[in-house]
Amino acid sequence: MFEQVIKGIYMEDILNKAREYEKENESKMEGLRPSFHLTPRVGWMNDPNGFCYYKGQYHMFYQYHPYDNHWGPMHWGHAVSSDLLHWEYLPVVLAPDMEYDKRGCFSGSAIELSDGRHLIMYTGVSETVDENGNKTECQTQCVAVGDGVNYVKYENNPVLTSDDVPEGGSHIDFRDPRLFEGKDGLIYCLVGNRSSDTSGQMLLYKSMDGFKWEFVRIIAQNRNSFGKMWECPDFFLQDGKWVLLTSPQDMEAIPGRYNSGNGTLCLIGNWDGEDSDFEVENNQCIDNGIDYYAPQTITLADGRRIMIGWMQNWDTCNNYTPSDLWCGQMSIPREVTVRDGRLYQVPAKEIESLRGDLISVLNMKLNGEYSAEILNGRKLDLTVKIRPSEGKVYDNFEVRFFQKDNNYAFVKYNTHESMVTLSREFAGVRRAIVNKTSCSVDNKGGEIELRIILDKYSAEVFINGGKYAMTIDVYNDQSFDGISFVSDGEALIDIEKFSLEK
Ligand code: FRU
Numbered sequence: 117m118f119e120q121v122i123k124g125i126y127m128e129d130i131l132n133k134a135r136e137y138e139k140e141n142e143s144k145m146e147g148l149r150p151s152f153h154l155t156p157r158v159g160w161m162n163d164p165n166g167f168c169y170y171k172g173q174y175h176m177f178y179q180y181h182p183y184d185n186h187w188g189p190m191h192w193g194h195a196v197s198s199d200l201l202h203w204e205y206l207p208v209v210l211a212p213d214m215e216y217d218k219r220g221c222f223s224g225s226a227i228e229l230s231d232g233r234h235l236i237m238y239t240g241v242s243e244t245v246d247e248n249g250n251k252t253e254c255q256t257q258c259v260a261v262g263d264g265v266n267y268v269k270y271e272n273n274p275v276l277t278s279d280d281v282p283e284g285g286s287h288i289d290f291r292d293p294r295l296f297e298g299k300d301g302l303i304y305c306l307v308g309n310r311s312s313d314t315s316g317q318m319l320l321y322k323s324m325d326g327f328k329w330e331f332v333r334i335i336a337q338n339r340n341s342f343g344k345m346w347e348c349p350d351f352f353l354q355d356g357k358w359v360l361l362t363s364p365q366d367m368e369a370i371p372g373r374y375n376s377g378n379g380t381l382c383l384i385g386n387w388d389g390e391d392s393d394f395e396v397e398n399n400q401c402i403d404n405g406i407d408y409y410a411p412q413t414i415t416l417a418d419g420r421r422i423m424i425g426w427m428q429n430w431d432t433c434n435n436y437t438p439s440d441l442w443c444g445q446m447s448i449p450r451e452v453t454v455r456d457g458r459l460y461q462v463p464a465k466e467i468e469s470l471r472g473d474l475i476s477v478l479n480m481k482l483n484g485e486y487s488a489e490i491l492n493g494r495k496l497d498l499t500v501k502i503r504p505s506e507g508k509v510y511d512n513f514e515v516r517f518f519q520k521d522n523n524y525a526f527v528k529y530n531t532h533e534s535m536v537t538l539s540r541e542f543a544g545v546r547r548a549i550v551n552k553t554s555c556s557v558d559n560k561g562g563e564i565e566l567r568i569i570l571d572k573y574s575a576e577v578f579i580n581g582g583k584y585a586m587t588i589d590v591y592n593d594q595s596f597d598g599i600s601f602v603s604d605g606e607a608l609i610d611i612e613k614f615s616l617e618k
Pocket residue numbers: 162163179190222223224239291292347348409410
């Protein structure tokens with residue numbers, strides 16, 4: 117009992133300190149944020165957590181270290197929205213203040229209980245010390261219950277420990293619980309784990325009430341096919357197929373299909389419920405750009421499934437923002453569908469509410485460079501459709517953005533290799549990190565559609581109606597707002613541009 121009281125006081129202190137800190141410091145962020153992408157209230161943000169609709173609002177929690185623009189002891193930050201674009205900050209909800217999570221409250225998810233309370237499940241990171249004094253990290257799953265603003269950690273945490281990991285599974289890499297409702301009224305949970313072959317696997321658990329959990333089975337195994345450890349699962353039924361999203365560490369590149377390092381993976385297939393394994397039919401990278409990781413999805417009341425990811429990557433974390441007050445952004449909400457064994461993603465239609473007037477240039481023949489003042493900007497929804505002119509296929513087509521003279525980021529389509537490249541290497545980036553990636557696309561004889569969403573520091577590119585997506589952060593000077601189009605060989609193009617303003 118005494119132990120409980122002591123822990124109770126301890127908990128209040130760390131959480132309240134963070135709540136005070138963010139309240140006192142958020143005004144310093146004024147004018148520094150992108151326009152419609154969610155950033156941390158102050159400090160550092162990584163993965164989206166507990167993305168959900170609860171009590172009439174969308175809730176986004178996130179991995180959060182308020183005191184610094186670097187990763188540190190993880191808290192859960194919190195924001196709410198009614199349209200997924202205008203976010204209002206609420207106080208931080210979780211702090212690393214218990215013995216079982218004192219090294220951090222890592223990623224997790226949320227679900228509404230049948231009595232209306234909100235349950236969040238997260239990974240508590242602690243340490244164990246062996247007889248020689250060697251410390252080892254230990255990851256367990258913990259829950260907290262709340263009303264959408266304040267959450268109380270369950271007194272019998274952790275609810276899943278190394279005792280619940282099947283034989284051979286790692287006790288150190290056991291994280292990122294993803295809750296979902298079963299048809300049978302049960303709550304299911306998928307947790308990322310590392311198996312004895314050193315690569316990832318997904319463990320399924322079930323519960324009647326969200327507090328008492330039981331191991332069901334391993335439903336998917338990496339077997340060293342896609343990177344090593346699988347982080348941050350999401351698992352859902354979409355358009356008749358089951359979809360497993362995960363973010364693998366230590367990927368090896370497959371040219372045009374997967375990038376090396378921390379990547380994203382979408383597995384599409386069939387699943388017959390808890391007595392069966394997930395049978396994978398297709399795989400793809402979720403986003404072939406540089407800065408996209410750990411996405412979570414929700415279904416809206418109108419049936420659309422919306423995905424938001426952390427718009428950054430662990431491998432490029434030293435690509436700092438111009439301010440040392442914050443680091444990390446969330447992507448725009450993207451509507452996802454499954455068609456012909458592939459995940460498609462397009463900007464959620466809510467984005468259209470930010471549009472200004474349409475400016476279009478249609479059926480223009482281009483061989484060389486074209487730019488026009490009226491097309492410039494750093495907050496844009498820009499669609500370019502390119503096709504061969506008079507039956508002759510051009511070689512390359514490039515859209516340059518965030519440009520001033522010879523400094524620019526670009527997206528370039530090479531018709532011979534059927535490859536789209538996204539690059540910030542000439543955009544004034546000062547770090548020798550990964551600055552360019554490529555994505556192999558269907559060759560339609562030089563016909564391609566590029567939709568580019570720009571917001572001050574980022575570009576999200578959707579290719580051929582969302583069949584491929586590529587995302588990049590570009591923290592160059594805000595006065596670099598030029599847009600230009602460069603065709604190597606004659607092409608016919610349509611340009612449609614909307615400014616985006618919140
Ligand atoms: C993924 C991740 C998660 C973990 C969290 C820690 O980006 O490594 O696996 O829960 O970040 O902040």
